[in-house]
Amino acid sequence: MKRLQYKTAIVTGAAGGIGKAIAILFAREGAAVMATDIQEEVLQQWVEEEVSGSGLAINYMRHDVTKESEWKGVLEKTTGLYGQLNILVNNAGIFPGFADEEHTSLEQWNKVIGINLTGPFLGCKYCAPIIQKAGGGAIVNIASIAGLVGGNGPAYSASKGGLRLLSKDLAVELAKYKIRVNSICPGGVLTPMTESLITQPGMEDMVKSMSPQGRMADAEEIAEGAVFLASEEASFVTGTDLVMDGGAVAR
Secondary structure, three states, X not given: OOOOOOOEEEEOOOOOHHHHHHHHHHHHOOOEXXXXXXXXXXXXXXXXXXXXXXXXXXXXXXXXXXXXXXXXXXXXXXXXXXXXXXXXXXXXXXXXXXXXXXXXXXHHHHHHHHHHHHHHHXXXXXHHHHHHHOOOEEEEEEOOHHHOOOOOOHHHHHHHHHHHHHHHHHXXXXXXXXXXXXXXXXXOEEOHHHHHHOOOOOHHHHHHHOOOOOOOEEHHHHHHHHHHHHOHHHOOOOOOEEEEXXXXXXX
16 A cells, blocks of 8 residues: 555645655655645646646645645645645745855844744644544654754754754644654755755855765655655654755764
8 A cells, every 4th residue: 555545735835846746755655735835836837737647636725834824724725625634744945045144134034934934833733733633643844954053044044943843842742642743854955946056156066065975865855754754654753853964964
């Protein structure tokens, strides 16, 4: 049987990159997926192309993860279509670059924290009771090795470090409801967001050299980790960080 057969999942930030890869792999593993993103047209295009003739159960909708009202709308549409919710993947996020604290404006700080940390908090707040009604399930938060080590800009590092600890706190709180909460900490991953970054002179070599493997990950590799944490294969795994960085933080 497929690893996520009969499960329903919400995947945020699914217009491209890691979120898109997770949504597709979840569907291939049997889940019914609600893919969400603020980039509705990009999201619509790949969902319609992927679903056409494939039999995969993927729907989509526009979603600003910083707005409580939009979380409620996503839940209403998801449960209306599929009748339940078993899995939440908080993937939506932004990377503002490597600006230090002196060159990080309060506006930029608030934007990064809002999307990368407040968004997942709202997702967990509103989705956990629905997952509980389904008899339990899993929440997977996409953090970063920037939440483990410094040097990635104060706003981004703080948001991802906070997301790791939010995951651990909720793992303790929600265990009694049979809801497992874990985070994935990727290193360098080749996505539309990083592609624009590595076009800068010397940046691609720098990012690749972070890993002893000498390369960046494909988004599909991170998606495999998300499937594991969302599946019954990880039934005794909660409150942990799955570091997927090619050995970068092992140095």
